[in-house]
Amino acid sequence: MGGFFEAVLSFPTVLLTPLLIVVIGYWLVVVVGGADPEGDGGGEGGFLGFLGLGGVPVSVVLSLLIVFAWFATLAGAELLGALPAALVLVGAVVAAWVVTRVAVLLLKRFLPAGAEPSRADFVGLTCVVRTGKVTRTFGQAEVHAPDGSSAIVQVRQAGNDDLRAGTVAVLYDVDTDGDFFWIIPADIANPS
Incomplete structure (x- = not known):
């Protein structure tokens, strides 16, 4: 277990570890009813829409990006130790964007389109x-x-x-x- 904590607290993973802790804390608050994950919108426009990540609530998109990037930096640093850490970080962010984009495309199929009729x-x-x-x-x-x-x-x-x-x-x-x-x-x- 010591190797895991050493990897989590080493560069470049250590940059994303606090963000991962915030994401875990946020979703724990959502589970107990203290926050609404759909309350932050999910429109197609804006910066996330420009990146191809629109149409899903922002909290979901950012959570997926952070989790995938954190895991990619952890795995990349351990598996590709000979590469410079900055290159691993850039590669992890790109990989996280690709995986998140695929996840968003899949999630949009299951989310209702438009407001509920009334x-x-x-x-x-x-x-x-x-x-x-x-x-x-x-x-x-x-x-x-x-x-x-x-x-x-x-x-x-x-x-x-x-x-x-x-x-x-x-x-x-x-x-x-x-x-x-x-x-x-x-x-x-x-x-x-």
Whole structure:
């Protein structure tokens, strides 16, 4: 075991050992619920996107880079001891980038694309009333999403408008507790 600690504390591995300790500490905090690994984004742009490492949360990318680079410096220093340590460090960083890039490409296949759909996405869209009438306690309407799909949703109205089957209305609010939408006639919502 003494040889392992000697290798970890020798150049070039010693440069990445503190970063590896930070990564391990971070993921321990994530495991106990003290941090959100997805809270740091994961967009395609920025510097990581330029390096081909975008699309995955930054904490995951940096963790993979550090772990792979640390392991590559450890293995490179032991296996290629005749090479200069600086060359081993550069080679380890390049190898870590390649392996991390492959890992990111694989991870992106399993991550959801875009935000989770929500009922609030329907607010502002027009709908067609499908029940005989809409009251404060009853009604259904058909709404078409921007992607072309349609849904029958529960609707209510606050006023005394004559909202009957076939009437075009606008969904202006969602009541998440009651699981329904508030509607008003489209001619009121969009006066000409």
